[in-house]
Amino acid sequence: MTLSSSMNVHRLGLLVSVIFIILNSTGSLAVASKDWRGLASDTKSHLVKNHESFSRLHMMRRLASASATKVVSVDDYGAKGDGGDDSEAFKKAWNVACSSEGAVLVVPKNRIYHLKPITFSGPCKSNLTFKVYGRIKASVRLSDYDKDRAHWLMFNNLTDFRMEGGGFINGNGRKWWANSCKINKTLPCKAAPTAMTFYECKNLRVADLIIQNAQQMHLLFQKCVNVIALNLLVSAPEKSPNTDGIHVTGTQNILIKNCVIRTGDDCISIVSGSKNVQATDIVCGPGHGISIGSLGAGKSTDYVSNVLVNRARLSGTTNGVRIKTWQGGSGYAKNITFQNISMRNVTNPIIINQNYCDQNEPCPEQASAVQVSNVVYKNIKGTSASEVAINFDCSKSYPCKGILLQNIGLVSNSGESTKASSLNVRYTKMGNVYP
Secondary structure, three states: OOOOOOOOOOOOEEEEOOEEEEEOOOOOEEEEEOOOOOOOHHHHHHHHHHHHHHHHHHHHHHHHHHHHOEEEEHHHHOOOOEEEEOHHHHHHHHHHHHOOOOEEEEEOOOOEEEEOOEEEEOOOOOOEEEEEOOEEEEOOOHHHHOOOOOEEEEEEOOEEEEEEOOOEEEOOOHHHHHOOOOOOOOOOOOOOOEEEEEEOOEEEEEEEEEEEOOOOOOEEEEOOEEEEEEEEEEEOOOOOOOOOOEEEEOOEEEEEEEEEEEOOOOOEEEOOOEEEEEEEEEEEOOOOOEEEEEEOHHHOEEEEEEEEEEEEEEEOOOOOEEEEEEEOOEEEEEEEEEEEEEEEEEOOOEEEEEEEOOOOOOOOOOOOEOEEEEEEEEEEEEEEOOOEEEEEEOOOOOOEEEEEEEEEEEEEOOOOOOEEEEEOEEEEEEEEEEO
16 A cells, blocks of 8 residues: 555555554544554554654645655766766755755666765755665675775655655675675674665655665664655575664654565564564565564663564565564563464464574573563464474563463474474463464
């Protein structure tokens, strides 16, 4: 579902996972709910109010500026799209668009623009749309990233910003993968750039883009508020290291919808400081599944709450829906619902691991842990590539609590029985639960 540019009052579909905000013929907003029992009532109320106000403000500002749209093409500022570096032209075009009222910055189709690391900073004069019709590719020279190895395209401090257009964002990551310590064990482990980072943005929409072959993570939302990520195709080879599809950190009120994610790491990863996160209509695989965490690394205090994953299809992933926390940390992961999910040939379909250890040396046993509570698994069916289809490995000191399994059916790829393993967990079963 997409937002109609003509704002057809009978078809405005800003679907916030299971919240439908519909613009009626008088221009008022009506709200209906569907299948969101996993969320607390105060969370539902907060989500509705937040997205109502966001949508109303967003529409009013765009209507006010529609008649005075300034179109800024990167070609007009020197971009050639001929294999050379177009970074300076993009910077110039951005500065003009950002300082204009209601501008549209355009990357024309049928050309490939090569960029070094670049930051698109706000605040801008008013709402800004970045239309990517063509292809943007990253510089392959590692020396171009000497000043900042963590970012390629950075969008910083923007409000009412849209990025869309159906074009391609290509991180050109193969050289970075070859130099990863996970591929070549003799090399030291070093950071690699995230392809697209949105930092401290508010009222943000990223839609209708193809993001591929990131140097490391593909799309990062960090410390953002009110985000819609819609109709995205994210892809990298299955063996590409650390190429998470969409990574959410310190971000509140985010909807991820209608996305196909096939990478070498988590399709979606949600980490500390994230709240009111919804992912719906997701296709995932290959990859490492949909993850909460990791949390608590280095004895950190981390918080994640109010997460809904609804209508997802996972295929050939190394995990299904996963919560992972390190020993020694603190904080919580709570009010989380995974529902209406199909799995095919998935290893570890349902897993909570409070003893996560992603390092060469064994992790020592520690008493403190991130508390995992109020987690719902509902209507999850399919086939498991591992004998253990449900695995709850929870902390002795902080057992998992408030876990609900409802209508679960997971068998082996051959149709044979699977097993459930549980340690230090309190859970309830409803309906048919197998294993």
